Amino acid sequence: MSIAPLPERIRPTDLHEVVGQRHILGENKILNRIINSGRISNMIFYGPPGTGKTTVANIIAKKANKSFYKLNATNASLSDVKEVISSTDTLMGLNGVLLYLDEIQNFNKKQQQSLLEYIENGRITLIASTTENPYHYIYKAILSRSTVFEFKPINKDDVIWGLKRGLKIIKEECNNKIILEEEALDYIGEVSGGDLRKALNGLEVAIFSTLPNSNGEIYVDLNIARDSTQGKILNYDKFGDSHYDVLSAFQKSIRGSDVDASLHYLGRLIESGDLISICRRLLVIASEDIGLAYPNAITIVKSCVDSAMQLGLPEGRIPLAQGVILLATSPKSNSVVTSIDKVIADLKNKDVGDIPIHLKDSHYSGAESLGRGIGYKYPHSYKNNYVKQQYLPDNIKNSVYYYPGDNKMEKQFYNYIRELKENSKE
Structure with a gap:
């Protein structure tokens, strides 16, 4: 006779036996109150494996006195769902049917849509679970009819x-x-x-x-x-939500100048073997978060990235760590990204107008007869290689896109240009 695995033999049958999830299952917490009320609504359980999602679904079905059916969307089909639905017309479904659909993200949009009719008419109560962010993978109509509960890793x-x-x-x-x-x-x-x-x-x-x-x-x-x-397995899937969560924490830690946290998340990415994502993110951070506060950062980081790509892992971890430490400990400025984003926003939302005619290309026969380039002042012909003239289109000629960050390098450059403008003649 086969014996069920220990996790099945130990599976709790009451809420007080459930390990972890006190934020939703503790006394007077929302899911605890719902379960004890006996009035069960549609729910989505979101969280990593082994955190009690199936266990809680079983307890809910028992508390609600409903027939409990479990399907796994990885290998289930619509015919399996319809078979569960058919039980609602039998004595088995007298008190209602609770369908626990594990890994619902593996159902495509059409399959998820097919559940709506039965959810709306109350023939089934749906509890779906997923290890992926439901707001990315679950059909919005199902989300709007369900309450999402996040199950967190157990300490x-x-x-x-x-x-x-x-x-x-x-x-x-x-x-x-x-x-x-x-x-x-x-x-x-x-x-x-x-x-x-x-x-x-x-x-x-x-x-x-x-x-x-x-x-x-x-x-x-x-x-x-x-x-x-066999050692610790990181909760990381380069094709799943955790990929973006780790990358987000990685960039935010560097932006926040926390070198230790930055190295920690770099380690997670290295252990997953995700070399490409590390390199791409470091290159963008060099301009987005450090930028002109330390203009040489992007040059150094590019060298670190090139070295890592040439070396591969595990040796590539060394120049990657060098790049991360440099960026995390560098002065910060987001003036580069905010400036270009303001420009793009104007291009999308405003009539910016035509390029000033004196700036248009004049290197062809007939350009002069069209007025192209006439009146253009060549800066190198003037003192300090600067002369005042209009460069932006008329409609936005007074727009200002770049504001220097609060750091020594940018203030130095900005003050230089400001003094040029103030001291120059027309």
Whole structure:
């Protein structure tokens, strides 16, 4: 007879047994209140694997006294959904049907749309789960009819609490005496990455792969724990939402001049092997967040990026770290990006007018008869290579797009140009 995996055997049947998620399941928290009311609405559970989404859905179905059906959108089809719907016309569906649709992001738009009719007429209550951001992957009509709850990674202390509960169950099932070193317990809790299912599976492998000693004891030490868990797996998918979350945290940490956090997120990206995204982001940061506060930053970062691309990983981590430390510790200015964005906004939203005729190309036969280039003043013919004349189109001739950042370098350049303008003659 097959035995269910430990995460299934330990699965909580009541809210107080659920590990973590106190922000939504704690006393008087929103999801706790909804579940205890018995009036269940459509919901979307969003969060990483092993954080209790399926467990909570099971508890909800039990509390609401509804028939519970679970489908996984990875391999389910519309016919599977229709089969669940058909149960609403039987005694099984007398009190209503709760459909738990796991990984709903794997249903395409048409498949998701097909659920709407049954949600709206109340034949089913839908609880969908996803590891991806629902606002990116779930059809808006379903989102508007559902409440989104975010399930967060479980902290290490809660994972260890869950592991101790799992250990207790295994001890009750086995005749052997099981001894689990504190270091081994702590290690499994640490490398689980907030995924209780992964931690419990690692615990079960550690125990049942270890032969009893002469005293009939199964002794699990740190080395066995390491072998059984195969190290920490980062919650990172370069094609998923976490890709953009890590990149966002990476850039914001550099922008905020937190060199340690910047290196941390660089490490995450390196461990995922995402060299291209690191290089592209560093190049844009050099102009977007440092810019003219330290104009040489982009030159140095380009060299670091080129070196990393030529070296590849793991050696490429070294010039990448050099670039990150340089950018994080450099003075900051966003004047470059704000200036060009103002220009583009005007081009999209204003009638900016024609180029001044004296600036138009005059290097062709007949240009003079069209007035092209007439009246243009050649700056190099004037003192300090500067002369006042209109460059912007008439409609926006008084527009100002660039304002210097509050840093020594830009103020120096800006003051130089300002003095030129003030001291020049027409």
